[in-house]
Amino acid sequence: MDLVVNGAEQSLDLDPRTTLLDALREHLGLTGAKKGCDHGQCGACTVLLDGRRVNSCLILAITLSGSEVTTIEGVDHPVQQKFLEHDGFQCGYCTPGQICSAVGMLDEFSQGWPSAVTGSGPPDLSDPEIRERMSGNLCRCGAYPNMVPAIREAAER
């Protein structure tokens, strides 16, 4: 099957059981996306699929023929610098997923997508909005308080 990963075309010959996460890590050597739970429960495996954030552990790679995937290795976004400035991480295990998720989330926000805490008007990127929209990414180190301002400032730029 063929797909584009971080701008480069890749031709892969995969067992149909291979998830996108395993294809990236084991077949393409892109180990940025992490395997936390392997069941959609933690967000460590988050990548961008055709520009949208998804959990790569629950997607079979074979279904993605013709798609474009961006992993943390292919991300170049102000949110990365802001994570450094605000100490948005401790051990760093969840960080690639947090950053990819934040990039996807900011794009969703700029398209006017609501969240569970959005009222009837247009959403603003308040701290409760950031927390709700990022709730699919867990951090065992609890670095959340520093991620929130990092993401807010990245959005303001």
Place this chain on the structure above:
Amino acid sequence: MKTFTYRTAAGVADGLEPGATFLGGGTNLVDLMKLGVATPDVLVDVTRLGLDDVAELPGGGLRIGAGVRNSDLAADPRVRGQYPVLSQALLAGASGQLRNMATTAGNLLQRTRCRYFMDATMPCNKHDPGSGCPAVSGDHRNLAILGASPSCIATHPSDMAVALAALDAVVRISGPTGERTVPVTELHRLPGDTPERDTVLEHGELITAVDLPPLEFATRSTYRKVRDRASYAFAVGSVAAALQVTDGTVRDVRLAFGAVAHKPWRASQAEEALRGRPATRESFLAAADAELGAARPLRDNTFKVALIRNLVASVLEGLS
């Protein structure tokens, strides 16, 4: 994971060979395959059938394609404006990443989160008919209080389905023997003696769309979900409601409960008890009691009865 072959579906009426299963966004099915609970021989991918539009119906209402992603549906301005309960229910479910993959049909047909069901090594009448139900005497804190049977007390975990049940949505189905429609409230079965069957769908029947009939007062509708953490957790109990009040009297109402039964639970008796009554907390509680009289909670989930009762009252107060 057991090995399988993969193909994309060629058309909506193709049906399925024995041992084959449709694949939507995969967020539930792939998970269950990893757990060894789902063991299909063939996966038939239906995400490339072009069923991903939300269209306006001629007489009013919306037709939601089976493949529309939950995130796109929640953000659709027509859904947000005319059926806020549906947008809110979708946004209350799962996470941003999961909603970007999850489809309308896959969400409706997601399987129970009963821990024994999800553990292939445990007995469970749903994944291994006749093996027993360890939940009855075991961990059932989040399982059913309505419509359960001694064979199975599982709950249906979808938030979206609760809103669809309240809105009288209709499921459009296509298969080798033709097309048919089924109201969302009749799509899922009660467990009875055959809990291995979640729904009335026959093997090979494909959901192509879900129709939302027009409902003017659904502009005043909402979804409230109670869960064990602030976000990214399944419901412990939920209520979808739409309410029409004139001069302090309930003119019309739609009510459905989530996480209480093997199906999204349309609270018709509560609705009946409310029409024509004063829109007061007292009537709301009385209506909840009319529905919950049939509740048969178990050792560790009696709290759900009071939880739903209070939710009904506060949700309806909020809407009136």
